[in-house]
Amino acid sequence: xxxxxxxxxxxxxxxxxxxxxxxxxxxxxxxxxxxxxxxxxxxxxxxxxxxxxxxxxxxxxxxxxxxxxxxxxxxxxxxxxxxxxxxxxxxxxxxxxxxxxxxxxxxxxxxxxxxxxxxxxxxxxxxxxxxxxxxxxxxxxxxxxxxxxxxxxxxxxxxxxxxxxxxxxxxxxxxxxxxxxxxxxxxxxxxxxxxxxxxxxxxxxxxxxxxxxxxxxxxxxxxxxxx
Numbered sequence: 001x002x003x004x005x006x007x008x009x010x011x012x013x014x015x016x017x018x019x020x021x022x023x024x025x026x027x028x029x030x031x032x033x034x035x036x037x038x039x040x041x042x043x044x045x046x047x048x049x050x051x052x053x054x055x056x057x058x059x060x061x062x063x064x065x066x067x068x069x070x071x072x073x074x075x076x077x078x079x080x081x082x083x084x085x086x087x088x089x090x091x092x093x094x095x096x097x098x099x100x101x102x103x104x105x106x107x108x109x110x111x112x113x114x115x116x117x118x119x120x121x122x123x124x125x126x127x128x129x130x131x132x133x134x135x136x137x138x139x140x141x142x143x144x145x146x147x148x149x150x151x152x153x154x155x156x157x158x159x160x161x162x163x164x165x166x167x168x169x170x171x172x173x174x175x176x177x178x179x180x181x182x183x184x185x186x187x188x189x190x191x192x193x194x195x196x197x198x199x200x201x202x203x204x205x206x207x208x209x210x211x212x213x214x215x216x217x218x219x220x221x222x223x224x225x226x227x
Contacts, residue, residue, distance in 0.1 A: 001026070002051060003025050004054055005022075006022060006023070006065070006212075007211075008066075009181065009202070010207040012195045012202060017066070019070065019103075020066045020070070021203060022071040025210070045080060045083045049077075058215075059100070061215040061216050061217075062100055063099070064213075067099075068102070069102055072132065073107075078114035078115070079111070079114045091104075092125065103128040106130070107132045108137035108138050119147060129147070130181070133153060134154045134169045135154075135163070135169065141168060145172065152178055153183050156182040156183065156190050156193070156199065156204070159199065160193045170197060182201065182204075185207060186205045
């Protein structure tokens with residue numbers, strides 16, 4: 001069973017939680033497993049719309065906690081016209097039912113071809129797009145420069161080490177007014193160092209671990225069948 005977990009995104013400027021990233025977990029035998037711990041193949045093109053449906057079913061619980069959500073979409077969904085149409089229909093349904101802002105993260109696994117293929121349609125609908133995992137695989141500096149992103153995520157451990165490539169990305173975002181989001185913020189020191197660099201939106205264990213929302217409905221109750 002897929003259970004979305006929510007990791008808060010904290011603003012070090014305002015001191016408040018401004019949203020959360022939706023992270024997929026698999027629930028078996030009372031234990032939650034991250035994708036890397038699942039031993040069977042994961043069909044992300046099936047997971048993407050299923051997670052949106054779960055969010056729709058739990059809008060009251062989400063609205064009570066977060067004003068905005070960030071959620072990944074897979075290469076498999078973006079590449080397929082059929083899969084993309086089914087997924088975006090559910091995204092639009094969610095957006096029509098709530099004031100919670102839904103932000104789509106383009107991960108390092110998304111190809112340039114799929115990104116170019118879907119960018120205009122997503123932006124015409126007014127859906128904010130964030131580049132995830134700067135510096136990994138397809139999340140290159142060239143990709144950062146090629147699109148008018150609504151945000152970019154960086155590994156703060158690499159920023160703390162003053163990795164040249166990552167610092168180049170930070171400077172570009174600051175010059176282009178692209179919001180910076182720091183991930184893997186696990187200590188107070190990393191939080192402070194990131195803030196000094198201008199990375200005020202942060203997520204990681206220091207600010208909160210992924211957690212199930214209060215009031216979350218895991219599955220529908222079976223209806224009694226009249227005899």
